[in-house]
Amino acid sequence: MNIHTYEKAWLVAAMVLIVGFMATITYGAVGPGIAMIDDDGGTIDPAEINDHERFGEPGVEHVGDDEYEVAVVAQAWSYTPEQIEVPADSEVTFYVTSRDVTHSFSVVGTNVNTMVIPGQISEMTVRFDEPGEYGILCNEYCGEYHHTMEGKLNVVPEDEFDLTELSVDAPSEVEAGNETTITANVSNGMQEDLETTVALEIGDQGSERDVTVPGDGSEEVEFTVDSAELGEGDHDWTVTVDDYEETGTLTVVNATDGGDGSAASGGDGDA
Amino acid sequence: MRNAYVDQFPAEAKVIKAAFWSSFLALAIGGSLGLLQALHRTDVLRIMEAPDYYTVLTAHGVLLAITFTIFFLVGIFTWGVTTSLDRGLVDLRFTWGWYAMMVVGTVLVGVSILGGVVDAIPMNADVLFTFYAPLQPHPAFYVGLVLFVVGTWLAGADWFRTWLAWRSDNPDERIPLPTFMALTTTLFWYLCTLGVALSILLLLLPWSLGIVDSVNPLLTRTLFWYFGHAVVYFWLMPAYMLWYVMLPKLSGGKLFSDPLARVVFVLFLLLSTPTGIHHQYLDPGIAEGYKFIAMTNTMFLLLPSLLTAFTVVASMEHGARQRGGTGYLGWLKALPWRDPVFTGMALAGLMFAAAGFSGMINAGMNINYLVHNTWWIVGHFHLTVGTAVALTFMAAAYWFIPQVTGKELWNRSLGLVQVLVWFVGMTFMSNAMHRSGLFGVPRRTAEPQYENFAFEPAAGSMGEINAQVALGATLLTVSLALFLLNMVMTSLGGSSDEIPDNTYAETLSGPEDAPVVLDNLKLWTAIATVLVIFAYTLPLASIIDAGGLFGPGIDGFQLAIEAGPAFVLESVREVIA
Amino acid sequence: MRISKGALLVVIAVLIPFIVEFRTALSWFGIEISVLESLVLGAVVVLAIVIWAVWPPNGDAEAEPTGSS
Numbered sequence: 032m033n034i035h036t037y038e039k040a041w042l043v044a045a046m047v048l049i050v051g052f053m054a055t056i057t058y059g060a061v062g063p064g065i066a067m068i069d070d071d072g073g074t075i076d077p078a079e080i081n082d083h084e085r086f087g088e089p090g091v092e093h094v095g096d097d098e099y100e101v102a103v104v105a106q107a108w109s110y111t112p113e114q115i116e117v118p119a120d121s122e123v124t125f126y127v128t129s130r131d132v133t134h135s136f137s138v139v140g141t142n143v144n145t146m147v148i149p150g151q152i153s154e155m156t157v158r159f160d161e162p163g164e165y166g167i168l169c170n171e172y173c174g175e176y177h178h179t180m181e182g183k184l185n186v187v188p189e190d191e192f193d194l195t196e197l198s199v200d201a202p203s204e205v206e207a208g209n210e211t212t213i214t215a216n217v218s219n220g221m222q223e224d225l226e227t228t229v230a231l232e233i234g235d236q237g238s239e240r241d242v243t244v245p246g247d248g249s250e251e252v253e254f255t256v257d258s259a260e261l262g263e264g265d266h267d268w269t270v271t272v273d274d275y276e277e278t279g280t281l282t283v284v285n286a287t288d289g290g291d292g293s294a295a296s297g298g299d300g301d302a
Numbered sequence: 303m304r305n306a307y308v309d310q311f312p313a314e315a316k317v318i319k320a321a322f323w324s325s326f327l328a329l330a331i332g333g334s335l336g337l338l339q340a341l342h343r344t345d346v347l348r349i350m351e352a353p354d355y356y357t358v359l360t361a362h363g364v365l366l367a368i369t370f371t372i373f374f375l376v377g378i379f380t381w382g383v384t385t386s387l388d389r390g391l392v393d394l395r396f397t398w399g400w401y402a403m404m405v406v407g408t409v410l411v412g413v414s415i416l417g418g419v420v421d422a423i424p425m426n427a428d429v430l431f432t433f434y435a436p437l438q439p440h441p442a443f444y445v446g447l448v449l450f451v452v453g454t455w456l457a458g459a460d461w462f463r464t465w466l467a468w469r470s471d472n473p474d475e476r477i478p479l480p481t482f483m484a485l486t487t488t489l490f491w492y493l494c495t496l497g498v499a500l501s502i503l504l505l506l507l508p509w510s511l512g513i514v515d516s517v518n519p520l521l522t523r524t525l526f527w528y529f530g531h532a533v534v535y536f537w538l539m540p541a542y543m544l545w546y547v548m549l550p551k552l553s554g555g556k557l558f559s560d561p562l563a564r565v566v567f568v569l570f571l572l573l574s575t576p577t578g579i580h581h582q583y584l585d586p587g588i589a590e591g592y593k594f595i596a597m598t599n600t601m602f603l604l605l606p607s608l609l610t611a612f613t614v615v616a617s618m619e620h621g622a623r624q625r626g627g628t629g630y631l632g633w634l635k636a637l638p639w640r641d642p643v644f645t646g647m648a649l650a651g652l653m654f655a656a657a658g659f660s661g662m663i664n665a666g667m668n669i670n671y672l673v674h675n676t677w678w679i680v681g682h683f684h685l686t687v688g689t690a691v692a693l694t695f696m697a698a699a700y701w702f703i704p705q706v707t708g709k710e711l712w713n714r715s716l717g718l719v720q721v722l723v724w725f726v727g728m729t730f731m732s733n734a735m736h737r738s739g740l741f742g743v744p745r746r747t748a749e750p751q752y753e754n755f756a757f758e759p760a761a762g763s764m765g766e767i768n769a770q771v772a773l774g775a776t777l778l779t780v781s782l783a784l785f786l787l788n789m790v791m792t793s794l795g796g797s798s799d800e801i802p803d804n805t806y807a808e809t810l811s812g813p814e815d816a817p818v819v820l821d822n823l824k825l826w827t828a829i830a831t832v833l834v835i836f837a838y839t840l841p842l843a844s845i846i847d848a849g850g851l852f853g854p855g856i857d858g859f860q861l862a863i864e865a866g867p868a869f870v871l872e873s874v875r876e877v878i879a
Numbered sequence: 880m881r882i883s884k885g886a887l888l889v890v891i892a893v894l895i896p897f898i899v900e901f902r903t904a905l906s907w908f909g910i911e912i913s914v915l916e917s918l919v920l921g922a923v924v925v926l927a928i929v930i931w932a933v934w935p936p937n938g939d940a941e942a943e944p945t946g947s948s
């Protein structure tokens with residue numbers, strides 16, 4: 032075959048270009064170890080998601096040192112959880128699966144971007160060096176309201192991050208003269224023990240209790256409240272642990288007023 | 303004596319004309335919908351409800367990427383085969399048969415999509431042209447697609463038959479270049495459509511009819527992309543053919559090298575299909591090694607395109623010098639820039655070169671993570687299929703319509719203005735799309751405005767980018783209207799004696815320089831098949847092994863038709879609770 | 880005319896992507912020019928090209944390159 036000299040030169044240059052590309056990309060893939068999606072995540076039956084050990088309770092989990100795992104379930108047209116908080120400068124592995132159709136889990140403006148295919152689990156590990164706020168969106172068409180599917184990823188400074196949860200159990204009413212208890216439940220999702228102080232303020236009284244919550248465990252703290260000291264009427268209370276706060280109101284009623292005496296709780300929830 | 307195509311092959315000219323008009327109709331509807339989308343997304347003008355956006359987008363994708371392109375190319379290939387073999391098709395009833403089949407298929411698909419906005423049609427196919435399960439269209443959508451594809455298979459069979467008939471009369475001749483191009487393209491089309499046809503017939507259609515009750519979404523998705531990358535070369539090959547056999551002639555010269563042209567088409571036959579997994583770099587369930595193989599094949603596919611760039615430019619330079627052009631770049635001045643056929647194709651080629659750059663970014667396994675499913679991709683393929691192919695076809699129509707009708711082009715200057723406006727409009731639209739993809743603006747999204755965050759352009763503002771898209775889209779639509787006007791007016795005109803002869807470019811270095819093995823279609827098909835087996839057996843096996851042929855009880859979702867959003871949300875909540 | 884009217888139109892059209900991309904490219908180096916500025920820039924370049932094209936070379940104004948259609 033008769034090939035023109037220029038054409039030969041062009042051919043050689045083209046091959047050099049192509050091989051060069053492949054070399055840089057291979058280096059990029061193998062060298063700095065950029066997260067790529069592959070089949071490591073395994074498969075899952077979408078009908079079993081609620082009973083799945085990881086996806087049954089989606090969210091952030093501390094697995095040791097500076098390693099975290101985040102389980103996310105995508106469905107038309109939202110993510111569970113919608114808000115994700117992780118510490119900066121740690122290794123975060125996302126596990127994402129879909130309950131219905133194919134979605135994506137894409138952290139805007141970064142290369143954290145994966146398809147979320149029903150039956151499959153997408154796994155990817157990322158390091159966020161700096162704190163920052165990122166949008167999460169679905170960029171794979173998933174039905175009529177696909178454009179409303181979004182979430183949020185907050186990368187917070189390491190020392191501001193914890194996996195503490197506070198919930199409070201308190202009655203809403205107490206008969207004047209009786210004692211009652213307000214129970215704070217502090218759970219700690221980190222692997223290390225958490226040493227902290229639980230504080231209750233009610234009316235103008237306050238009390239504090241130091242606790243050590245074991246790693247991956249929880250601790251209950253009971254505060255005894257004497258209604259006689261509070262006097263009749265509504266009393267706002269606040270329980271705080273670190274940055275978390277729960278509030279509610281305790282009403283001290285006169286026994287003869289015959290409050291309905293129900294044990295409806297006056298304020299419990301999760302921080 | 304006039305010697306246009308219609309004079310040589312009056313019966314074939316009728317089929318080609320019908321195919322062209324089918325394609326123009328798709329272009330007219332699809333293009334107008336494109337404007338609607340661009341204005342809606344950019345919040346310039348919103349005349350539809352957000353959910354209808356996806357019906358419109360499904361229609362835009364199917365009508366332009368499938369209907370417009372393929373109807374036009376069956377016309378071109380029919381022209382190329384008959385002209386270069388210098389004989390008619392074997393049996394025109396057969397030819398009209400495949401044309402009719404393609405039409406019926408298109409109508410079925412079209413009606414099922416239309417059902418998404420017209421309540422009277424109890425169908426729905428808001429699944430976009432990729433129809434990823436478990437999104438589920440009405441079965442008519444699948445049936446229509448299959449009919450359309452089988453129609454193209456028969457078209458291919460028609461060209462092969464015609465070639466074999468010619469072969470028995472000319473046992474020792476080389477396959478003429480245009481026929482060679484049509485046949486190699488048809489071969490990889492068979493190879494790649496087999497995957498999607500099996501996927502529809504064995505998995506998706508029975509599932510949508512309720513015969514089986516589950517699919518494996520990753521499997522059908524992989525089978526879609528098994529076809530989905532090769533299809534882009536199916537659109538591109540006729541454009542390449544026109545660049546090889548028309549552009550040199552239009553520039554006033556000859557094709558630089560026939561053998562190289564054959565090498566290019568053989569490379570496309572070999573490599574078009576075993577690359578599809580490069581659309582799935584972000585898919586779970588596929589090991590990195592398979593993605594890497596797809597990437598390697600993709601990178602090698604750059605080679606035939608780079609060779610084409612060389613040959614086309616060299617042939618144009620040769621033509622320009624024949625016309626008296628001189629100097630290093632001075633020869634450019636001697637090219638027939640006033641001819642819309644030439645200018646349209648040349649500009650399409652220029653934009654394709656630009657698309658090559660963004661394409662290399664897409665092909666890189668790791669860089670792809672930044673741009674996958676963003677508007678960058680949409681910017682990219684409006685340069686490839688939306689310009690390299692579409693503009694080449696429109697420019698070619700200025701030559702072909704007179705050829706198949708015997709009527710002179712209504713207005714050549716308007717034709718020139720039209721191709722220039724397309725070029726300028728696409729510059730604006732595609733540049734803005736590329737840029738917005740880099741900071742994460744997603745594709746296929748009716749209203750990309752989020753509550754939790756705002757996009758942060760590296761430069762400029764979101765408003766400015768939106769304005770640029772809207773401006774570009776408007777120019778494109780104007781250009782489209784000018785094109786259709788010219789076509790309609792040409793058809794309304796009377797017959798003319800001024801039509802040039804039906805010829806294509808001669809070559810400087812002819813087929814006698816090409817090794818005979820290049821014409822061994824059986825050999826290349828065998829190698830192509832082996833490459834496909836290498837690239838796909840293991841990934842498909844592991845997908846089926848992990849998820850089963852039919853998947854773990856995955857039902858269909860028609861997230862639109864009877865289910866209002868409230869309904870769906872409610873049912874999702876039930877599942878969560 | 881140094882080049883045909885058709886060629887002039889083509890040159891102007893091809894110029895537009897260069898101006899658009901020039902603006903994009905500059906922004907990578909932290910230089911941001913506004914839409915208005917790039918419009919002005921474009922107009923100046925187009926004007927320059929038109930003047931160059933229309934200016935008669937060596938006086939024979941109708942000299943068109945041989946064979947251009």
Ligand code: HEM
Pocket residue numbers: 333334336337339340343359360362363366367370371430431432680684687688689692744745746747748774775776778779782
């Ligand atoms: C008047 C000219 C055109 C305009 C204004 C236009 C506009 C658009 C817009 C705005 C989108 C993006 C939708 C989104 O991501 O949300 C789009 C998608 C698309 N366009 Fe065009 N377009 C035009 C011409 C074409 C042509 C000629 C082709 C092909 C031959 C084409 C093929 C496509 C395809 C395949 C998609 C993707 C559909 C999908 O994501 O499912 N377009 N177009």
Ligand SMILES: [Cu+2]
Pocket residue numbers: 134135169170171172173174177178180
């Ligand atoms: Cu989505």
Ligand SMILES: [Cu+2]
Pocket residue numbers: 530531534578580581
């Ligand atoms: Cu591809």
